[in-house]
Amino acid sequence: MRRLLIRPGAIGDLIVSLPALEYLRADYTEVWVAECNVPLIRFADEVRSIGSTGIDMLEIDQRTQLLARLRGFDDIVSWYGTSRPEFRDAVAGLPFRFFPALPQGCHAVDFYLRQVGGQAISLPHIGTLIEDRRGRLSYTPREDFAVIHPFASSPRKRWPMEKFQEVAHRLNMPVRWCAGPEEALDGAVRIADLYELACWLAGARVFIGNDTGISHLAAAVGTPVVALFGPTDPAVWAPRGRVCVLDHMESVEPDDVVRTIMDSLLCDR
Numbered sequence: 001m002r003r004l005l006i007r008p009g010a011i012g013d014l015i016v017s018l019p020a021l022e023y024l025r026a027d028y029t030e031v032w033v034a035e036c037n038v039p040l041i042r043f044a045d046e047v048r049s050i051g052s053t054g055i056d057m058l059e060i061d062q063r064t065q066l067l068a069r070l071r072g073f074d075d076i077v078s079w080y081g082t083s084r085p086e087f088r089d090a091v092a093g094l095p096f097r098f099f100p101a102l103p104q105g106c107h108a109v110d111f112y113l114r115q116v117g118g119q120a121i122s123l124p125h126i127g128t129l130i131e132d133r134r135g136r137l138s139y140t141p142r143e144d145f146a147v148i149h150p151f152a153s154s155p156r157k158r159w160p161m162e163k164f165q166e167v168a169h170r171l172n173m174p175v176r177w178c179a180g181p182e183e184a185l186d187g188a189v190r191i192a193d194l195y196e197l198a199c200w201l202a203g204a205r206v207f208i209g210n211d212t213g214i215s216h217l218a219a220a221v222g223t224p225v226v227a228l229f230g231p232t233d234p235a236v237w238a239p240r241g242r243v244c245v246l247d248h249m250e251s252v253e254p255d256d257v258v259r260t261i262m263d264s265l266l267c268d269r
Contacts (some may be wrong), residue, residue, distance in 0.1 A: 001026040004070070006078040007033050008050055009101065010153075011194065011213025012237070014040060015220050017079075019122035020112035024077055032080075039195035040126060040217075050080065059086045070094050077116065103236050123240045126195075126220045128202040142203060146171055146261075147218070149178040149209040150185070157211045159228045159249050164208070166254040171261070173205060178214065206261055210249075215239050226260055228252060 003026035007017050014037040021031065022043050031041045035049035050056065054066050070076065075095050081087035082098040103111035113122060150164040168175040178201075179188035191197040197214075198221050201207060207218035208226045211234075219225045219241035227239055228249040238245045244260045246252045 001075065002028045002073045003030070004073045004076045004078075005029065005031045005044075006050065006055070006076065006080040007031070008080045009034060009037075011037060011040075012216040012239075013101070013213075015124045015126075015213065015216040016108040016237075016240070017112045018124040018126075018220070019109055020116045020118060023113060023118040024116055026075070030073075036194060039193050040198070042127065042195075055080070058090045059084070067094075106236070107238070107240070108236055109240055124216070124220045125222075126198050126217070128195075128199040128221050142205060144205050145174040145176055145203075147176050147178050147189075147201060147204040147207045147209075147223075149207070149212065149214045151179060151183045152210040152212045154231075156231050157229075159210055159230075159252065163252075163254050163257075167208060167257045170254065170258050176204075178209075180214075208257060208261070211237065219243050224261075226257055228257075 003024060005021050005024055007014060007021060014033055025043055029044045030046045031044040032048050032050045032053055033041060035051055038047050038049055041047040054063055058066065070091065071094060073095060077097050079099050079101045082100050088098065099115045109122060109124060148164050148168055150161055152158045177185055177188040179185040179190055181190060181192060191200055194217065198217055201218045201223055202221035204223050206224045206226065207215065209215040211227060211229045211232045215225055215227045216239045219239035222241065225239055225241065225243045227243055227245050229238065229245055229247045230249045234245045234247055244264050246256060246260065
């Protein structure tokens, strides 16, 4: 069985889909995802960025080479093109199965897993192996520092910076700030490769952040997470793992975050 999985979307969208994607693993599995997410797919035989495949032009340019490649799969499971009739027409006759990408009625992880026939409750997991100077692989060791990522895609999803700073001031451990390439924060750790970022996050004692893909990434490597949610429903989109969600962020104070970290996430320290 040769199977192709096409999953567009941002970092969080990909991570909540991981149990479904891994459930679909076949004798040969190829995965097409957003370019930034390519490093996070560790189980497939081949991973490509959607943009590199030319599939986004298929509706107006019936590329012979691409169509021949698609015909080489026995099964194509796609969250790409589901709501685009022109795209579905362009791939008519190919072994596509289309699924809607917007979760309904349950947590996103369960929604995607049930779409493809899986039933068990599952946690997205990204194993983070690092190589030492002798070339030996081992899991990232946990260290005694906290990571704070104070950004989000929408201003409505961002807890105030000054409150994050107050939390950092009150924690009894070193704090390392995390930021993306376009996020302005002096002295922040910036790691463009998401798998390398995952390995670094796996070494943290705790992660504090907003409703973002990086919060999902931290949870997927087993790091305890405090996630602050505003307009988004955490019953659908909260990271899965060792996670405490503080909803209605407009009423959350630094005391609440510090107490959650010390009483709930680090109680076994």
